[in-house]
Amino acid sequence: MKTDDLIASLAADAPAQRPLRRLFAAAAILGALVACLLFLVTLGPRPDIHQAVHTVRFDFKFVVTIVLAVTAFFVMRDMARPEVTQSRLRPLLWVAPVLLVLAVAAELMAVPQDQWMPRLIGHNMRFCTTMIPLFALAPLALLLWVLRRAAPQSPTRAGAIAGLIAGGIGAAFYAAHCFDDSPLFVAAWYTLAIGMVTGLGALLGSRLLRW
Amino acid sequence: MPPANKPDGPEKAWADLMRAGLAGDAAAYRLLLEAIAPRLRKFAGNGLSRIGNADIEDVVQEILLAIHLKRQTWMQDQPFLPWLNAIARHKLIDVMRRKGRRGEVPIEGFIEILPDEAPAPETSHSELNKLVSRLDSRQRSVVSSISLDGHSIKDTATKLGMSEGAVRVAFHRGLKKLAELYRTGRSA
CATH class of the missing domain: 1.10.1740.10 (RNA polymerase sigma factor, region 2, helix turn helix motif)
Incomplete structure (x- = not known):
C-alpha cells in the first residue's frame, strides 16, 4: 500500500470528532448514575440519614471520597494526552489523603484512647470492602472504555487513576449506607477498598490501554 | 500544501x-x-x-x-x-x-x-497489505476497497451491497484492528 493511498483513505474516515473531555465527563456521570442505581437497589441510605447529615463525621465521608474522585478525574483527563509525561495536576491527588490524615488526627484528639480500636474496627468492614468495589465496577468500566480512545504514556498509571475515581464514587455511595462514621474506620477500610479498585484499574489498564 | x-x-x-x-x-x-x-x-x-x-x-x-x-x-x-x-x-x-x-x-x-524531499518509495511489499489480509472478511473487503483500491465509501457500499453507514463503521473498526495487529502481530 502506498502511503498516499493510506492518507487518502484515512481522510475518508474522518467525521467530526467530539472532544475527548466531553466523553470523560459523560463516562464519569453515567458511571455514577449506574452506581447510584445499584446502591438504591441493594442497600439504600441508612434509615437515620436525616439526623446523620447533621453530624460532621458522616458528612466528612462524602467530602473525602468526592474530593478524591474529582481530583483524580482531572489528573486522568490530563494523563490521557500523549504529550503529558508527568501531569502537572498530579499534586492534586494529595488533597484527599491530607484531608483524611487531618480528620484522623482530629478524631484521635476528640475521642478517648479506649475508643480508638472499636471505632477503627467498626461494625462492617467486610461489607465495606465488598460493596465499595462493587459500586465502583460500572464507573471503572466506563472510564476505561473512554481511555481506550486516549493515548496515555503509561497505561498502567492511567488505569490506576481511573480506579481511584471509580473507588471514590463507589465509596461515596456506600458512605450513605454505612454506620461507621469515624475517620479511623474510613482511613482503614475505605482506603483498603479504594486501593483494591485502584489495583484492578492498574491491572486492566496495563492490558487494555496500550496503543 | x-x-x-x-x-x-x-x-x-x-x-x-x-x-x-x-x-x-x-x-x-x-x-x-x-x-x-x-x-x-x-x-x-x-x-x-x-x-x-x-x-x-x-x-x-x-x-x-x-x-x-x-x-x-x-x-x-x-x-x-x-x-x-x-x-x-x-x-x-x-x-x-x-x-x-x-x-x-x-x-x-x-x-x-x-522534511525528506524524496518522493515516497514505491513499496512492493507492505506490512499493511499483509495485515489487511488478516482482518475478518467483512472488514477486509471494506478496507481493501477503500485503502488499496481507492474506492469511495459510496462506491464501496454499492459494490458490497452494504449501507454507507455500515461501510463507515466496518472501515473504522478495520483501521482500529490494523493498529492493534501492528502492535501485537509483528513480534517475529
Whole structure:
C-alpha cells in the first residue's frame, strides 16, 4: 500500500470528532448514575440519614471520597494526552489523603484512647470492602472504555487513576449506607477498598490501554 | 500544501488544519497528513537507519494510523507539535522494541528535522497489505476497497451491497484492528 493511498483513505474516515473531555465527563456521570442505581437497589441510605447529615463525621465521608474522585478525574483527563509525561495536576491527588490524615488526627484528639480500636474496627468492614468495589465496577468500566480512545504514556498509571475515581464514587455511595462514621474506620477500610479498585484499574489498564 | 518553513515552524498552519479536520473537514485533514508524512519518513529513517526503505515506509504508515486513531486526544487549546511529536516517538519506540533493535530514538522531535524531499518509495511489499489480509472478511473487503483500491465509501457500499453507514463503521473498526495487529502481530 502506498502511503498516499493510506492518507487518502484515512481522510475518508474522518467525521467530526467530539472532544475527548466531553466523553470523560459523560463516562464519569453515567458511571455514577449506574452506581447510584445499584446502591438504591441493594442497600439504600441508612434509615437515620436525616439526623446523620447533621453530624460532621458522616458528612466528612462524602467530602473525602468526592474530593478524591474529582481530583483524580482531572489528573486522568490530563494523563490521557500523549504529550503529558508527568501531569502537572498530579499534586492534586494529595488533597484527599491530607484531608483524611487531618480528620484522623482530629478524631484521635476528640475521642478517648479506649475508643480508638472499636471505632477503627467498626461494625462492617467486610461489607465495606465488598460493596465499595462493587459500586465502583460500572464507573471503572466506563472510564476505561473512554481511555481506550486516549493515548496515555503509561497505561498502567492511567488505569490506576481511573480506579481511584471509580473507588471514590463507589465509596461515596456506600458512605450513605454505612454506620461507621469515624475517620479511623474510613482511613482503614475505605482506603483498603479504594486501593483494591485502584489495583484492578492498574491491572486492566496495563492490558487494555496500550496503543 | 501549507507554508511549513516560517520561523515558528508549521505549528500554526498544522494546528489550523487539525482543527478543521476534527470539525469534519476531510480535505484539510488530508492536507495535514500529506504535510506530515515527509517529516515522519525522515524521522523514522533517522531512528531505523540500518533497515531498508520499505521498512521505513511501514513505520511511517503505522505512525500515520496512530495519529489518525488518536487525533481526538489533541486538545485544541494546546500546541499541536508536541502532541504530534509524542505520538511519533511513542510509535517509533514501540517499533524498535518489537524489532529488538537497540537503536536510539532521536532526541530531537521530528519537527525540528527537515522534511525528506524524496518522493515516497514505491513499496512492493507492505506490512499493511499483509495485515489487511488478516482482518475478518467483512472488514477486509471494506478496507481493501477503500485503502488499496481507492474506492469511495459510496462506491464501496454499492459494490458490497452494504449501507454507507455500515461501510463507515466496518472501515473504522478495520483501521482500529490494523493498529492493534501492528502492535501485537509483528513480534517475529
